[in-house]
Amino acid sequence: MTDFSTLLLRAHAGFLAALILAPLIPGIINRVKSLSAGRQGPPLLQLYYDLFKLLRKGTVYSSTTSWVFRMAPIVSLSAAVGVLMIIPCTGASPALISFQGDIILFAYLFGISRFFTVTAALDTGSSFEGMGASREVLYAALAEPAFLIALSALACLNNRISLTQIFSAASENPFSNISVILLVAVTLAIVLLTENCRIPADDPNTHLELTMIHEVMVLDYCGPDFAYILYGSALKLWAFASLLVAIILPVRTGSFMLDSTIFIFGIFAISAAVGVIESIMARFRLDKIPKLLVAAAALSATALILTLIRG
Amino acid sequence: MKLLLAGFFILMISSFIPLFSGKRSRIAALAVAAGTFCCLLLSAGVCIDSLFTGNTFDVSYRMRIPFASFALGIDPLSAFFLLPLLMLSTLCAVYGVSYMEKKNSEASSGASWFFFGILVLGMSLVVVARNGMLFLIAWEVMTLASFFLVTHDNQKKSVRKAGWIYLVASHIGAAFIFATFAMLGRHSDTLDFATFQTITTGSTISTALFISALLGFGSKAGFIPLHIWLPEAHPAAPSHVSSLMSGIMIKLGIYGFLRTLTFLGDPPLWWGITLIIIGASSGILGILFALAQQDIKRLLAYSSVENVGIIALGIGMGLVGISCGEPVVAVLGFAGALLHVINHCIFKGLLFLGAGTVMHETGTGRIEELGGLVKKMPATGICFMTGSASICGLPPFNGFLGEFLIFLSALFGVTTSMIPLSFCSLVVIISLALIGGLATACFSKAVGIIFLGEPRSKCAEHARDPDKAMLVPMIILALLCLFIGLSGASAAMLTCTAVSEISGLSMAACTTGLKTAAYPLTAIAMLSSLLIILGGFLFTLRRSTPRGHIETQGPTWDCGYAKAVPRIQYTSSSFSQPLTQLFAFLLKTKTKLPDTSATFPEEKSFSTETPDIWQEYIFRPAVIFFNRLSAVAASTDTGRIHIYILYIIVTILILLMWNFFR
Numbered sequence: 026m027t028d029f030s031t032l033l034l035r036a037h038a039g040f041l042a043a044l045i046l047a048p049l050i051p052g053i054i055n056r057v058k059s060l061s062a063g064r065q066g067p068p069l070l071q072l073y074y075d076l077f078k079l080l081r082k083g084t085v086y087s088s089t090t091s092w093v094f095r096m097a098p099i100v101s102l103s104a105a106v107g108v109l110m111i112i113p114c115t116g117a118s119p120a121l122i123s124f125q126g127d128i129i130l131f132a133y134l135f136g137i138s139r140f141f142t143v144t145a146a147l148d149t150g151s152s153f154e155g156m157g158a159s160r161e162v163l164y165a166a167l168a169e170p171a172f173l174i175a176l177s178a179l180a181c182l183n184n185r186i187s188l189t190q191i192f193s194a195a196s197e198n199p200f201s202n203i204s205v206i207l208l209v210a211v212t213l214a215i216v217l218l219t220e221n222c223r224i225p226a227d228d229p230n231t232h233l234e235l236t237m238i239h240e241v242m243v244l245d246y247c248g249p250d251f252a253y254i255l256y257g258s259a260l261k262l263w264a265f266a267s268l269l270v271a272i273i274l275p276v277r278t279g280s281f282m283l284d285s286t287i288f289i290f291g292i293f294a295i296s297a298a299v300g301v302i303e304s305i306m307a308r309f310r311l312d313k314i315p316k317l318l319v320a321a322a323a324l325s326a327t328a329l330i331l332t333l334i335r336g
Numbered sequence: 337m338k339l340l341l342a343g344f345f346i347l348m349i350s351s352f353i354p355l356f357s358g359k360r361s362r363i364a365a366l367a368v369a370a371g372t373f374c375c376l377l378l379s380a381g382v383c384i385d386s387l388f389t390g391n392t393f394d395v396s397y398r399m400r401i402p403f404a405s406f407a408l409g410i411d412p413l414s415a416f417f418l419l420p421l422l423m424l425s426t427l428c429a430v431y432g433v434s435y436m437e438k439k440n441s442e443a444s445s446g447a448s449w450f451f452f453g454i455l456v457l458g459m460s461l462v463v464v465a466r467n468g469m470l471f472l473i474a475w476e477v478m479t480l481a482s483f484f485l486v487t488h489d490n491q492k493k494s495v496r497k498a499g500w501i502y503l504v505a506s507h508i509g510a511a512f513i514f515a516t517f518a519m520l521g522r523h524s525d526t527l528d529f530a531t532f533q534t535i536t537t538g539s540t541i542s543t544a545l546f547i548s549a550l551l552g553f554g555s556k557a558g559f560i561p562l563h564i565w566l567p568e569a570h571p572a573a574p575s576h577v578s579s580l581m582s583g584i585m586i587k588l589g590i591y592g593f594l595r596t597l598t599f600l601g602d603p604p605l606w607w608g609i610t611l612i613i614i615g616a617s618s619g620i621l622g623i624l625f626a627l628a629q630q631d632i633k634r635l636l637a638y639s640s641v642e643n644v645g646i647i648a649l650g651i652g653m654g655l656v657g658i659s660c661g662e663p664v665v666a667v668l669g670f671a672g673a674l675l676h677v678i679n680h681c682i683f684k685g686l687l688f689l690g691a692g693t694v695m696h697e698t699g700t701g702r703i704e705e706l707g708g709l710v711k712k713m714p715a716t717g718i719c720f721m722t723g724s725a726s727i728c729g730l731p732p733f734n735g736f737l738g739e740f741l742i743f744l745s746a747l748f749g750v751t752t753s754m755i756p757l758s759f760c761s762l763v764v765i766i767s768l769a770l771i772g773g774l775a776t777a778c779f780s781k782a783v784g785i786i787f788l789g790e791p792r793s794k795c796a797e798h799a800r801d802p803d804k805a806m807l808v809p810m811i812i813l814a815l816l817c818l819f820i821g822l823s824g825a826s827a828a829m830l831t832c833t834a835v836s837e838i839s840g841l842s843m844a845a846c847t848t849g850l851k852t853a854a855y856p857l858t859a860i861a862m863l864s865s866l867l868i869i870l871g872g873f874l875f876t877l878r879r880s881t882p883r884g885h886i887e888t889q890g891p892t893w894d895c896g897y898a899k900a901v902p903r904i905q906y907t908s909s910s911f912s913q914p915l916t917q918l919f920a921f922l923l924k925t926k927t928k929l930p931d932t933s934a935t936f937p938e939e940k941s942f943s944t945e946t947p948d949i950w951q952e953y954i955f956r957p958a959v960i961f962f963n964r965l966s967a968v969a970a971s972t973d974t975g976r977i978h979i980y981i982l983y984i985i986v987t988i989l990i991l992l993m994w995n996f997f998r
Contacts, residue, residue, distance in 0.1 A: 083886030083887070084884075086887060087893075088890065089790055091710045091788060099874045099878070103868075107867045107870075110863060122863055125852060126853075127856070128747075129740055129743045129744070130731065130740075130860060132769070137730040139780075144780050147783075147906070149893075152906050155910070159906065159912070159913070160914060162773075162915070166770065166776070167773065170766050174762075177762070177765050180750065181758075186744075245892060322766075326766070333755065
């Protein structure tokens with residue numbers, strides 16, 4: 026058993042690793058996409074360059090906007106950092122803050138960042154941004170039940186209701202119930218793609234304002250504000266990916282460094298998988314996505330009922 | 337206890353002052369506000385004592401009415417409702433002072449203030465009454481006083497209609513409450529709460545009592561489908577009154593129901609399941625209808641239905657927890673419900689006051705006509721935004737606490753291996769998650785369309801922040817939202833004594849149950865404070881970047897089309913259209929599409945409206961049916977005396993024969 030100070034150190038190490046490595050994820054996704062399209066593509070570290078460049082710029086605000094517009098990037102980045110504080114960022118390390126029911130806070134922290142992003146979009150007075158905001162709340166309202174049911178199924182399977190304990194229980198007896206884990210993994214994958222505005226729910230690279238969802242809501246941001254938003258969404262991707270890795274790659278060798286390395290590579294593998302999905306799939310028609318999300322919720326509810334019945 | 341009585345007496349005296357103040361409405365208003373405040377101060381001591389220690393205080397005087405006694409008492413449950421009641425009443429009264437003055441309908445403002453005082457008095461008596469007859473009298477006083485307040489603007493036809501619906505709905509509910517107390521009284525031959533005999537679990541009378549209390553108190557609380565008066569009465573009433581009605585009066589339905597539960601002994605499993613079903617349907621349908629509304633106060637009224645649904649989910653988890661023998665689940669469920677009662681009182685009170693200010697300054701409550709108000713009235717905007725974030729249950733505001741406790745209760749429930757409890761918890765988790773997502777949609781729309789963007793019509797042009805008397809109550813409530821949200825476990829621990837009273841569990845069991853939530857809540861409060869500090873840091877960081885201080889103003893990006901007019905903005909109905917479309921099978925929104933078959937385009941209009949489906953499809957046909965029935969009955973009423981004498985003779989004959997043959 027490792028003592029408390031070592032655990033605390035590991036928690037900090039994991040948290041810092043996530044903060045530093047998260048901007049790699051979009052880089053990996055883009056690299057996979059460009060490779061499969063036969064292009065060389067932007068460098069892996071592109072987001073780091075972008076963030077650095079954006080932080081050195083001034084800002085232009087629309088004269089329609091108010092303080093809400095200025096506050097939203099700060100709130101959404103803080104909320105994303107908050108989520109990384111309550112999840113075990115590199116699997117083997119405990120979370121910085123862990124308590125019973127922190128899975129609920131996971132969902133609600135993204136809730137507050139969404140509330141501000143959406144109101145900031147309406148603050149610009151642009152009809153495109155209003156449209157994006159309207160679609161965002163539609164998807165979120167349906168993704169949230171799917172996500173929370175999936176997490177409850179995990180909680181029920183491992184008989185624990187805090188993320189740190191779920192992560193460690195998942196690695197102690199991996200694949201205790203393969204069908205449930207499979208169903209939950211599919212749900213989490215769908216939620217990951219939707220919440221992070223990826224194909225098939227949203228296309229981050231689309232060139233027409235009318236068809237964007239998340240990207241259109243941040244059209245009017247520039248400079249440091251935009252850097253916050255980009256960084257926040259990279260952190261969000263890390264948070265969702267680490268949930269998936271924890272249940273489908275529950276490897277424990279006993280060595281903290283090795284476990285963390287495997288976990289981080291797991292996250293990069295998920296990013297690559299997102300890149301593959303984006304390369305081989307087209308975006309769904311708008312009215313098909315609610316059906317996808319309801320299906321995801323049904324899958325996770327099945328998973329939960331399966332766990333309940335097996336006891 | 338003496339102080340409490342003195343407080344009630346002062347409140348009563350002060351409510352009669354407006355009747356004699358004539359045209360000096362300011363004196364009337366100030367008298368009532370001061371009376372309520374005195375009452376709050378005088379009763380605070382005994383309430384706080386009871387909440388912290390679990391002590392009960394009683395006082396009883398004889399009355400000349402049969403079965404009645406003037407028995408009052410304070411126990412943790414009463415104290416838990418009385419404190420927010422008097423606090424919100426004081427703030428609403430202060431807000432009302434200048435609100436009513438500006439409404440300039442001096443003619444009846446004296447009467448309005450009289451009824452305001454009487455309403456507060458009636459509500460307080462409901463909470464502390466310890467005798468069935470006294471409770472019913474107070475209940476009627478409360479209902480009638482609020483009816484006269486709702487119909488304050490009685491020159492308007494819509495207001496008279498709303499008042500009428502409210503009066504009928506309240507009295508149908510009251511009939512069931514009468515039945516509840518009649519059954520209780522018959523069972524124990526007394527109407528004093530202290531001498532009620534215990535009722536055996538599962539007996540017919542306990543079932544009958546549960547159902548009639550659920551219907552009676554549920555209609556006041558606004559459970560679907562008994563909620564129909566809420567979306568009518570709230571928009572009709574002056575804002576400080578709707579704030580009081582939505583903030584606390586509908587909670588007295590919850591109070592009455594919880595009080596009845598304490599008479600009924602151990603609950604069978606189906607009671608909890610019933611409440612979870614009611615809570616889930618009220619919550620989801622309430623917020624869906626709120627989303628589809630175009631009137632700010634109707635939106636808030638439907639959102640009250642949703643929040644009462646959340647409270648019912650918590651009570652349901654509590655009841656199921658008790659009947660399954662899981663004290664932790666039960667305690668967390670009840671505590672979540674109680675905490676949400678207080679939190680909803682604060683943020684819904686705040687939102688109605690904010691809505692009142694908006695309507696007052698712009699002269700319209702239609703969301704589609706507003707916009708950009710945050711620049712004209714910044715303080716109101718911040719308060720309204722705080723209330724909205726709270727009502728969505730977002731941390732670090734207070735709305736999160738109650739929902740978190742209910743979630744935690746459901747998560748504990750789902751991980752127990754008991755199938756009924758686990759399934760109930762599953763339903764609670766799904767509905768709370770869906771409600772949370774939809775509430776965010778609904779209130780980001782409310783804030784975004786009303787306060788942000790550009791003004792959509794001329795109404796919003798001359799708006800500005802109201803004077804201090806209206807602003808200060810809102811600011812106090814907004815600060816309370818944040819303060820309770822950051823208070824961590826202490827707010828939850830305050831519910832301990834009241835939870836013990838409702839659930840019948842020992843104080844030790846309740847403390848243990850709440851202790852499981854204490855660490856999470858403290859951790860959340862800590863994390864929230866950390867994140868607020870982080871936000872501050874990010875703000876300074878943005879300023880201190882090399883060109884961070886350079887801010888240029890420009891137009892909003894509109895694909896290169898820089899001469900955008902406000903009408904181009906997304907509207908409230910277009911914002912909610914994807915969700916209302918998805919749930920069209922429940923909402924039955926009526927759409928008037930223009931005819932576009934003409935060869936040349938001409939001016940067309942398009943409109944949507946989402947009326948209440950229960951009113952349209954259940955209550956309206958029922959009323960029509962009863963009207964026809966009454967018409968048939970009326971045909972026996974001929975107006976000729978000899979026919980009436982004939983009726984009397986026939987009745988006497990039948991009675992004699994019945995007696996003879998028996």
